Amino acid sequence: MNNTTKETLEHFSIDEFQDDLITWFEKEKRDLPWRKNKDPYKVWISEIMLQQTRVDTVIPYFNNFIEQFPTIDSLAEADEEKVLKAWEGLGYYSRARNLQAGVREVKESYNGIVPNTADEISKLKGVGPYTTGAILSIAYGVPEPAVDGNVMRVLSRILSIWDDIGKTKTRQQFEEIIREIISKENPSYFNQGLMELGALICIPSNPACLLCPVQKHCKAFAEGVQRELPVKSKKKQPKSVAMAAVVIEDSEGNVLIHKRPGKGLLANLWEFPNHETVTEYDVQKKHLQDYLQETYGLKVEIKEQFTSIQHVFSHLIWNIAVYKGKLVSEFEGQENLKLVSEKDITEYPFPVSHQKIYKEYKN
DNA sequence: GATTCGTGGGG
DNA sequence: TCCCCAAGAAT
Numbered sequence: 001m002n003n004t005t006k007e008t009l010e011h012f013s014i015d016e017f018q019d020d021l022i023t024w025f026e027k028e029k030r031d032l033p034w035r036k037n038k039d040p041y042k043v044w045i046s047e048i049m050l051q052q053t054r055v056d057t058v059i060p061y062f063n064n065f066i067e068q069f070p071t072i073d074s075l076a077e078a079d080e081e082k083v084l085k086a087w088e089g090l091g092y093y094s095r096a097r098n099l100q101a102g103v104r105e106v107k108e109s110y111n112g113i114v115p116n117t118a119d120e121i122s123k124l125k126g127v128g129p130y131t132t133g134a135i136l137s138i139a140y141g142v143p144e145p146a147v148d149g150n151v152m153r154v155l156s157r158i159l160s161i162w163d164d165i166g167k168t169k170t171r172q173q174f175e176e177i178i179r180e181i182i183s184k185e186n187p188s189y190f191n192q193g194l195m196e197l198g199a200l201i202c203i204p205s206n207p208a209c210l211l212c213p214v215q216k217h218c219k220a221f222a223e224g225v226q227r228e229l230p231v232k233s234k235k236k237q238p239k240s241v242a243m244a245a246v247v248i249e250d251s252e253g254n255v256l257i258h259k260r261p262g263k264g265l266l267a268n269l270w271e272f273p274n275h276e277t278v279t280e281y282d283v284q285k286k287h288l289q290d291y292l293q294e295t296y297g298l299k300v301e302i303k304e305q306f307t308s309i310q311h312v313f314s315h316l317i318w319n320i321a322v323y324k325g326k327l328v329s330e331f332e333g334q335e336n337l338k339l340v341s342e343k344d345i346t347e348y349p350f351p352v353s354h355q356k357i358y359k360e361y362k363n
Numbered sequence: 364g365a366t367t368c369g370t371g372g373g374g
Numbered sequence: 375t376c377c378c379c380a381a382g383a384a385t
Contacts, residue, residue, distance in 0.1 A: 054379090094383085204379070311370095315367060
């Protein structure tokens with residue numbers, strides 16, 4: 001333990017804090033589907049889904065996912081397309097692909113048993129420091145820190161820590177603190193208790209300090225500065241991008257869809273042909289036509305623009321002008337380019353932005 | 364260490 | 375409307 005940690009924990013009564021926190025968690029913990037048992041696989045799925053994602057959003061996805069892929073084997077053997085479809089709308093799609101890659105590693109290298117050491121778990125695809133600690137503590141009862149945004153917010157208030165929680169180094173400081181104060185008897189409830197407290201009581205704005213089970217341990221409350229914490233640097237605002245997309249029909253009413261590349265934004269999801277373009281309406285149509293010809297060798301008659309869609313990501317904003325198009329040339333199926341019927345299109349995973357496009361198209 | 368990776372909800 | 379956020383990891 002370095003000096004900073006030692007000073008931070010001076011006058012902090014660890015045993016009493018553990019007891020107050022765990023007692024509260026046992027009484028107040030929410031009845032969530034991934035808390036029905038300690039199956040490491042299900043804990044793993046839930047922790048990946050919960051990354052940067054609200055509990056209420058995750059619940060239906062988790063239930064459906066477990067129904068479709070109830071075991072390590074079933075997920076390892078599934079088509080990636082099915083997995084992405086089950087993830088559709090949840091965002092951060094590399095989580096789904098990394099999860100499946102990780103599960104396949106477990107199947108092949110660990111005989112289908114999720115390993116129980118930090119060294120092994122943290123090497124699995126998509127499993128970082130937080131998820132390693134979460135799986136270890138919740139599924140296996142190992143006293144390993146699981147420091148997420150909740151934990152940093154709660155502890156920054158309780159211990160009055162003013163470091164920027166957006167920095168990598170700050171998370172490591174918190175991990176060191178947790179190693180000192182985590183309950184060795186019940187690390188699972190300790191870690192989950194901190195997160196539950198952050199979700200229900202010690203929330204970002206207007207924390208419910210009067211209801212807090214560990215109020216008497218909280219330095220920020222004692223000083224009346226709980227609203228100033230945690231310190232978090234502001235994110236820069238997303239960049240705006242002009243796009244043009246087209247829903248192309250053939251003579252039989254099938255529509256043309258394209259599979260995105262395996263890396264980067266929305267990797268391996270399907271979409272309507274589109275490209276970055278200029279905002280001038282008159283040149284958009286010609287650019288779009290040229291793009292389809294040069295990129296896919298397709299002759300398409302671009303017709304009217306029927307809607308425009310705005311979609312906001314964390315780091316960019318798509319402003320999409322959406323056209324109708326008629327396929328003129330003969331179509332030869334390619335790996336990443338398909339003509340699909342209205343019925344079959346439901347089988348393909350689409351990002352929300354292109355779900356919006358199709359919905360407008362059907363209206 | 365900073366940036367890239369989604370989405371929907373809430374103040 | 376706008377901005378922040380929500381159980382992070384990979385690059």
